[in-house]
Every structure is written in C-alpha cells, then in structure tokens.
Amino acid sequence: xxxxxxxxxxxxxxxxxxxxxxxxxxxxxxxxxxxxxxxxxxxxxxxxxxxxxxxxxxxxxxxxxxxxxxxxxxxxxxxxxxxxxxxxxxxxxxxxxxxxxxxxxxxxxxxxxxxxxxxxxxxxxxxxxxxxxxxxxxxxxxxxxxxxxxxxxxxxxxxxxxxxxxxxxxxxxxxxxxxxxxxxxxxxxxxxxxxxxxxxxxxxxxxxxxxxxxxxxxxxxxxxxxxxxxxxxxxxxxxxxxxxxxxxxxxxxxxxxxxxxxxxxxxxxxxxxxxxxxxxxxxxxxxxxxxxxxxxxxxxxxxxxxxxxxxxxxxxxxxxxxxxxxxxxxxxxxxxxxxxxxxxxxxxxxxxxxxxx
Numbered sequence: 001x002x003x004x005x006x007x008x009x010x011x012x013x014x015x016x017x018x019x020x021x022x023x024x025x026x027x028x029x030x031x032x033x034x035x036x037x038x039x040x041x042x043x044x045x046x047x048x049x050x051x052x053x054x055x056x057x058x059x060x061x062x063x064x065x066x067x068x069x070x071x072x073x074x075x076x077x078x079x080x081x082x083x084x085x086x087x088x089x090x091x092x093x094x095x096x097x098x099x100x101x102x103x104x105x106x107x108x109x110x111x112x113x114x115x116x117x118x119x120x121x122x123x124x125x126x127x128x129x130x131x132x133x134x135x136x137x138x139x140x141x142x143x144x145x146x147x148x149x150x151x152x153x154x155x156x157x158x159x160x161x162x163x164x165x166x167x168x169x170x171x172x173x174x175x176x177x178x179x180x181x182x183x184x185x186x187x188x189x190x191x192x193x194x195x196x197x198x199x200x201x202x203x204x205x206x207x208x209x210x211x212x213x214x215x216x217x218x219x220x221x222x223x224x225x226x227x228x229x230x231x232x233x234x235x236x237x238x239x240x241x242x243x244x245x246x247x248x249x250x251x252x253x254x255x256x257x258x259x260x261x262x263x264x265x266x267x268x269x270x271x272x273x274x275x276x277x278x279x280x281x282x283x284x285x286x287x288x289x290x291x292x293x294x295x296x297x298x299x300x301x302x303x304x305x306x307x308x309x310x311x312x313x314x315x316x317x318x319x320x321x322x323x324x325x326x327x328x329x330x331x332x333x334x335x336x337x338x339x340x341x342x343x344x345x346x347x348x349x350x351x352x353x354x355x356x357x
Contacts, residue, residue: 105206106172119198122187124157136333143167176342185310205274213273221245
C-alpha cells in the first residue's frame with residue numbers, strides 16, 4: 001500500500017509541475033485535464049503526507065524514550081507518542097478507502113425516475129411521497145432539482161415522475177436508492193382501516209453529457225402528440241409533447257411538460273442518453289458479476305431494497321439490515337444516516353473484495 005501511495009504522490013508532484021509549464025498553460029484543454037487529475041489525487045496525497053508525518057513522529061518519540069534519561073523529557077515523549085498513535089488510527093482506516101477504485105460517475109448529476117408499481121392509486125401516492133423526500137434531501141444539500149417529465153393522477157400522486165438533481169457528488173450519495181421501495185400503511189381511500197402493501201420503483205441514473213454518449217438519431221423514432229394533464233385534462237392545442245423510441249434497444253422516453261416542442265425534445269434526449277448508458281453499465285456489471293451479486297449498490301430496480309412501515313413509524317433497509325424508527329423525518333428528506341450506512345457497507349464490501357483479490 002505504501003509503495004502505491006508513494007507512486008501517487010510522485011504523480012501528483014509531476015502534475016503540479018506540468019500545471020505551471022508554459023506549453024501546458026497554452027493548451028487549455030490539456031491544462032484542464034491535468035488540473036482535474038491533480039485535484040482528484042489531492043485528498044489521497046494529503047492523507048498520505050499526514051501518515052508519513054505521524055509515523056515519523058512516532059519513531060522519533062520512541063527513539064527519545066529509549067535514549068533519554070531525563071524524566072521530564074521522557075514524560076513529554078510519552079505524551080507525544082500517545083497523541084500520535086491516536087492520530088494514526090483513523091489514518092490507517094482512511095487510506096485503504098481512498099485507494100479503492102473510484103466510480104467514474106460519482107461526481108455527476110443524476111436523473112431520478114420514480115414509477116408507481118403494485119398498489120394502484122396508493123402506489124401513485126407513495127411515488128409522490130418519495131419524490132418529495134428526494135426533493136427535500138436535494139434542498140438540504142443545496143442541490144438544484146428540475147422536473148423532466150411527470151404523469152400525475154387525479155388525487156395528487158404520480159404514475160411516474162422523472163427529475164434531475166444537479167449538485168457535486170449527487171450520484172455518489174443517491175446511487176444506492178435504485179430499487180423497489182415498499183410501503184405498508186392504511187390508504188386514505190381505505191375505509192376499513194386495513195394495512196395495504198404497495199410498491200414503487202426508483203432508478204437513479206448518472207446524467208450523461210452529449211459528448212459522453214453519442215446517440216445516432218437514425219436509430220431514434222421521434223413522435224409528437226398533444227400533451228395532457230392529470231386524468232386527460234388540460235389538452236394542448238399544439239403537438240408539443242415528444243415520444244422518443246430508441247429502435248435498437250426498445251427504450252421509450254416521453255416528455256410533455258414544456259410548452260415548447262424543442263425544450264421537450266432536449267429534456268427527452270437527456271433522459272435517453274442517461275438511460276442508454278445506465279443499461280449498458282448494468283449489462284457490463286452483470287457480466288462481470290455473474291457468479292455473485294453485490295449486496296449494496298447493485299442498482300437493480302427490481303430488487304426490494306427498503307420498506308416504509310407507517311403503523312410502526314419505521315424504515316428498514318433490507319440490504320444492510322438497518323431499521324430506523326423515525327419515518328416522518330426520513331420522508332422529510334433526512335436521509336444522511338441511511339445513505340452513510342449504505343456507503344460504509346459498500347466500502348467494506350469492496351475492501352473485502354480487494355483483500356481477497
């Protein structure tokens with residue numbers, strides 16, 4: 001591990017030198033590429049230098065203890081040694097995590113798709129609850145949210161809703177939300193007070209830029225139609241709504257929220273690019289992990305990942321066996337405890353895999 005860290009520090013110093021090279025400064029594309037790589041290595045190098053400082057200090061304090069006869073100096077050395085060893089423990093835990101391969105999508109914005117599943121109107125209502133939960137979480141992080149497409153029901157839920165969340169590291173925090181979310185509660189429409197179980201699927205896609213995913217428009221059928229609101233109301237007089245069908249994969253994306261056909265097309269293309277990349281990455285991941293399935297972060301939207309139980313006020317994440325008895329706060333966007341627990345479990349799993357490899 002130390003050899004690898006020394007190599008990373010060497011690369012960091014080389015990049016530092018290149019960033020002030022006149023030839024590199026004259027080539028802005030190259031400078032930006034080097035600057036991005038330099039910035040990505042900075043946290044690792046900073047921790048490694050802390051590690052070197054602490055371990056050097058420990059050796060010096062131990063040498064002083066073994067060679068020093070003055071009691072006062074020995075006492076000072078012991079205090080220094082105790083403090084440095086306490087500082088060393090978290091560094092020893094953090095450095096292996098920093099060396100884990102980074103998901104290239106972690107810094108990206110996301111597109112979140114929520115669809116009501118089993119449960120009819122109750123599932124649609126819960127889809128609305130989940131949309132508000134993620135919107136509140138984005139607000140807490142000072143991230144920007146934009147609705148891309150929505151299909152509302154007459155009583156205030158969503159058959160489906162797609163939206164983007166723009167903010168640094170959005171995908172790194174939200175990628176564990178993909179899967180089936182189950183709700184257990186007495187529906188507002190239920191007069192007998194019986195608890196119903198409904199399900200909603202969530203897919204979190206890293207948003208791909210146009211330059212990252214090339215879509216051949218010859219492979220895309222573009223249909224236009226008149227937009228309509230909940231229950232078929234508010235019919236538009238112009239065909240501004242867009243339906244894209246990617247012929248090779250059969251993926252279909254619709255967008256009707258904007259009055260402008262051009263804006264609807266732009267939004268639909270954002271979703272299509274991200275879906276195509278997501279499906280390609282899922283296929284590659286399944287091929288690599290044919291003999292095992294990652295416990296956390298598989299991104300399989302068919303996997304039941306979480307249950308929201310209203311009568312008992314609890315939320316359970318089934319992947320890591322975490323149960324929290326504060327459902328109202330979680331639905332208000334207080335997701336950090338769950339997300340951090342999932343991130344920690346995923347890192348532990350990857351460390352185990354790295355050790356076995």
